[in-house]
Amino acid sequence: MSEYLLEMKGISKSFPGVKALQDVDYQLKAGEIHALLGENGAGKSTLIKVLGGIYHPEKGSIFIDGKEAAITDVNAARDNGISIIHQELVLVPRMTVAENIFLGREPKGTFGVDKYKMTKDAQKMLDNFNVGIKADMEIADLTIAKQQMVEIVKAISFNCRILVMDEPTSSIADKEVNALFSIMRDLTKRGVGIIYISHKMSEIFEVCDRVTVLRDGMYIDTCNVPETTRDQLVSLMVGRELDQYYVRDYEASDEVVMRCTHISDGKKLHSRVKDVSFELHRGEILGFSGLVGAGRSETMQCIFGLTKGSKGEIELEGRKVEIRSAMDAMRYGIAMVPEDRKLEGLYHTQSVRFNSTIEVLDQFISHLYVNTAREAEITQEYIDKMHTKTPSQEQMVTNLSGGNQQKVMIGRWMATAPKVLILDEPTRGVDVGAKAEIYEIMNELTKQGISIIMISSELPEIINMSDRVYVMYEGRITGCINREDISQESIMHLATLETTGGNDHD
Ligand SMILES: Nc1ncnc2c1ncn2[C@@H]1O[C@H](COP(=O)(O)OP(=O)(O)OP(=O)(O)O)[C@@H](O)[C@H]1O
Ligand SMILES: [Mg+2]
Structure with a gap:
């Protein structure tokens, strides 16, 4: 028996103009969670796609249980017990959750696919996560976070020996992340080896045993997580010391640039935006915090003219404006970087x-x-x-x-x-170095008088970069916190605050 469940040796893969992987080694033990870490473009997803039979390397070999495995295509990968949650979602939008989970291996009854059994089995798997996803819902009707949960449930359902997760938590909430981690730990007890890719350093320290760092397509080092530090990993990743991640270095004025009053999405059923009012100052970074699903993105979509039938008033530089479409919004100098860059941008x-x-x-x-x-x-x-x-x-x-x-x-x-720049989760999926660069640019823009609304689920980012923070809970603003009072406690208090009439659970 080999010491390793999986060994990738000397893997090289190029694309026109890019050496994505050069002679990369990676070893995974049974029962370990082994992080793969590296800056954007370091080659993580490419390595995973080689393992998954999607890309064919020019050089290198893959061993499973010490025996060389020919992973010629996706099916061969699956036959070798490899299951992958890819970074980009690959679900079929117009099919149900159950159909997606069982795609290509639907349970058969006397009359073809046994839909009843399929839906029931899928529901059982989903219930393990306790996230309120119904197996008979269409994928297209789920939020991105929930789609990501379905991907995870699907990958785990294959009884694989090697599970790869390429940024599985980029858009899911803490509660779901905890459920995911406990399922991962259960899997490792059964001898499954997990390859875990994430830009969230705290997750690496919480759940991983070892970590391998790639930089510019090259293998850099492998460390035991308990014996390393965040700073050490960062300098392995970026090849230099990075000491300051977040610095807000500009004082905004008190001048109101935009005033939004009584914004709602106008929906009678399942309303996600309920009577939201707030002010944005010139040169300010205004944070929007709250739990995933609190209605922050939906609020900004109303303001940006993307929600038909939305209500409320918007004043820009003291003038009332009508925004019925994104074109209108842009004409008035509002720009928005949406949450889901794949679908929307x-x-x-x-x-x-x-x-x-x-x-x-x-x-x-x-x-x-x-x-x-x-x-x-x-x-x-x-x-x-x-x-x-x-x-x-x-x-x-x-x-x-x-x-x-x-x-x-x-x-x-x-x-x-723009005058107003709305950034929805601006640093999601972005490495630490690039994060610092994005913060620097945000500072610079505010100095030029641009006002920024930043929706973020990352508390450190909200705490360190915002001048003020509005917190939402179930479609309503539960409070506004001034710079000197911003803290994890003050935010979490408001993020879980019940308000009257807000009992419309998702
Ligand atoms: N199909 C492709 N064609 C051309 N270049 C590609 C292709 N796939 C990846 N690359 C390039 O290979 C390099 C490695 O990309 P890869 O997606 O593996 O990075 P990554 O480490 O997963 O980064 P991120 O953290 O941003 O997801 C990048 O420079 C990328 O632009
Ligand atoms: Mg990637």
Whole structure:
């Protein structure tokens, strides 16, 4: 018997212009949770896709229980006991939760697929997580967090020996994360080896036994988690010391730029936004905190003109404005980086340059010709500012790593120089170095008088970067906290505060 359940040896994989993996080794023991850590674009997902039979490496071999395994395709991976939760969701939107979980292995009855059994079995698995997902719901009707839970339930349902999780918790709530961790621990007791990818350092320390660090497609080191520190891991990842992650270094004015009053989504049933009122000051970073599902994103969608039938008043610089569409919002100088960059924002089969400048394109078009030099200049400015990892401006966005896609998206909206910039989970899936860069850019924008609304589920980010914080609970604002009073306690208190009439559970 080999000491290792899985060994990947000397794996190399290139894409045009990119050496995604160079001679990478990785070893997984049975019963361990082994983190894979690295900056955006370091090669984590690529390594996983090699293991999953999606990419074929130019070089290298894979051993399972000490025997070389030929993982030629996705089925071969599955036959070898490998199950993967990919970073991007791959569920079929117009099918039910149960159908997605059992896709390709539906239980058969006398008359074809036994839907009853399938739904019942799926429901049982879902109930283990206690997240209130119904097996007969369509995927498209679930929030992103819930879709992610379905992915997790599905992957675990394969009775695999090697479970890979590529940023499984990027959009799920703490309660669900805890359920996930306890299920992971159960699995390891049964000898399953888990490969865990996350940019959330606290998770690595909470749940992982060992950690392997990649940088620029190369193997850097493997450490035992109890014997390492956060700072050590960060410097292995970025190859330099990073001492300050969050610094808010600007004082906002008291001048009100935007005033929103009595905003609601106008829905009678399952309303997610109920009578929300708030003020935004010039040059301010206004945090929006709350539990996942509190209605923060939905509130911003109403303001940005994305919700048909939404109600309420919006005043911009003292003038009442009617925003019926995103176009209206943009015309008034409001920009929004949405939560789910996959569905809502990026043009995946277009280049980095196209995606970077699509919102400011009209600035380059004069007398019917596009100023391509200016376009390239803006694109380069944001590639440099954000340290976006791309072989060129022509690269298709779909080929960038997850975190780098996020950077393109944020850069695009920053380039429009809006009055109000709404950022929904701006650093989700972004590595520590890039986080610091995004914070720096946010500081810089506020100095130019731009006001930022930042929705974030990461408390340290809210606490350290916000000038004031509004907290929501079940569609309502439960309070506003001024800078000097912002703390984990004050936020959590408001985030779980019951308000009258807010008994509309999701
Ligand atoms: N299909 C592809 N075509 C071209 N380049 C690709 C492709 N897939 C990945 N790359 C490139 O390979 C490198 C490694 O990407 P990978 O997705 O493995 O990074 P990652 O470590 O998972 O990053 P993140 O934390 O952002 O998810 C990146 O430079 C990326 O742009
Ligand atoms: Mg990745």
